[in-house]
Amino acid sequence: MKRFLCLLTAFTLFLTLCLPVKADTAGEKNIALKCPVTSSGYIKPDGAEDSEKDTCINDGNPNTKWCARIEDYLNDGKPETAVSIDKFTSDGGHWVCIDLGKEYPINGFKINQASTGDRDKGRTDFNMKQYAVEVSTDNKNWLPVTEEDNLNLDEGIIERTVDPPMMGRWFKLSTYAPASGVPTVRLYELEVYAADPSSITAGSTASTGGNPDNTVARNTPMPVNDDNQGKGISPWVIIIPAAVIVIAGGVTGFVILKKKRK
Numbered sequence: 001m002k003r004f005l006c007l008l009t010a011f012t013l014f015l016t017l018c019l020p021v022k023a024d025t026a027g028e029k030n031i032a033l034k035c036p037v038t039s040s041g042y043i044k045p046d047g048a049e050d051s052e053k054d055t056c057i058n059d060g061n062p063n064t065k066w067c068a069r070i071e072d073y074l075n076d077g078k079p080e081t082a083v084s085i086d087k088f089t090s091d092g093g094h095w096v097c098i099d100l101g102k103e104y105p106i107n108g109f110k111i112n113q114a115s116t117g118d119r120d121k122g123r124t125d126f127n128m129k130q131y132a133v134e135v136s137t138d139n140k141n142w143l144p145v146t147e148e149d150n151l152n153l154d155e156g157i158i159e160r161t162v163d164p165p166m167m168g169r170w171f172k173l174s175t176y177a178p179a180s181g182v183p184t185v186r187l188y189e190l191e192v193y194a195a196d197p198s199s200i201t202a203g204s205t206a207s208t209g210g211n212p213d214n215t216v217a218r219n220t221p222m223p224v225n226d227d228n229q230g231k232g233i234s235p236w237v238i239i240i241p242a243a244v245i246v247i248a249g250g251v252t253g254f255v256i257l258k259k260k261r262k
Contacts, residue, residue, distance in 0.1 A: 032058045032098045032171065032192035039096040041072035054096055057190045063118045068094050070183040085183065092132065093176025094185040103137055104194035105165035106145075111158040111173070114186035124153040126186050130177035131158075135168025142172065153179050165195040 039054035056064035071082035073094060083091075114126030132147040145162055171192050175185055 028193060030060075030191040031100055031104055031194050032190060033060055034058060035101060036099040037096060038099075039066065040068065040074055040094050041077075042066060042068045043072055044077050057096055057187055058098055060189075062112060062116070062188055065114070065117055065119070065186055065188045066096055067186050068184065073183075088183060089176045092174045093183065095172055095174035096187075096190070097139075097170055097172040098190065098192065099139075100169050100171060100192065103167050103169045104192075105197065106135055106162055106168050106171065106192060107165040107195040108159070108161040108193040109133065109171070110160075110189075110191040110193075111187060112189035113156050113158065114188070115156040117186075117188040120186055124156070125178075125180045126184075127151070127153050127156065127179050128175045128177065128185070128187075129153070129179050131173060131175040134172045134174075135166050136170040136172070137168060139170045143168070149177075 035058060037055045037058060042054045043052045051064040052067035054066050054068075057066040069077075070085065070088055071077050071079045073083055073088055075082055111131075113128060114120040115122055115124045120126050129151055130147075130149045131151070133145040134142040135145055136142045143166065145166055146160065151158070173187075173190060176183065178184060178186070
């Protein structure tokens with residue numbers, strides 16, 4: 001009997017230690033997915049086509065895009081009433097802003113450029129040469145996160161980490177320099193990530209100031225939003241040992257009761 005209980009205990013420990021434990025991905029989810037969007041403008045559909053408006057930038061569909069020309073910049077899309085290229089550039093160019101719903105310690109973002117989408121596949125000349133990112137807690141006062149010029153046009157997916165994280169509810173991306181020289185922006189997806197509050201060192205807080213030193217790490221893989229990922233420990237780690245303990249208890253009780261009857 002003792003040998004049986006020892007083997008049962010060893011088996012329980014084996015299951016507890018060796019079963020895969022799903023990582024807590026609460027801090028890795030795309031917090032911008034399908035959040036409200038505003039922008040400087042977008043191409044208005046002529047007919048049923050509606051896959052180039054600003055809300056396509058965070059709809060979770062990698063084959064729809066936010067597309068805007070200079071005549072769409074704060075305008076009705078008519079070339080004859082478009083702003084001058086000088087004003088467009090001095091204003092910072094096209095911009096899109098995502099309301100995340102509440103303040104987060106933002107620690108990264110991911111941009112799918114034109115060359116990654118089905119409709120513009122491989123068109124690196126449609127990618128951005130320049131962009132800037134800002135965050136705000138009130139949608140009025142903006143703090144710079146990063147600005148990059150002379151981007152590598154082959155970098156179809158831009159992934160950056162923000163360290164230390166910066167507090168913000170509104171996330172704004174602007175660009176005035178597509179590679180083609182034509183001031184048209186084509187972005188297929190924008191994802192934003194936030195740090196898990198529990199991962200921030202005790203006694204410290206996410207930055208509420210700007211990022212003048214441009215301390216945004218390049219080419220750092222960011223997590224992908226996956227609704228199938230678990231959050232926390234796999235339930236089997238609890239269920240199987242508990243079941244084993246119950247069975248062991250039942251067997252032990254049965255043996256003791258049988259001995260008393262003898």
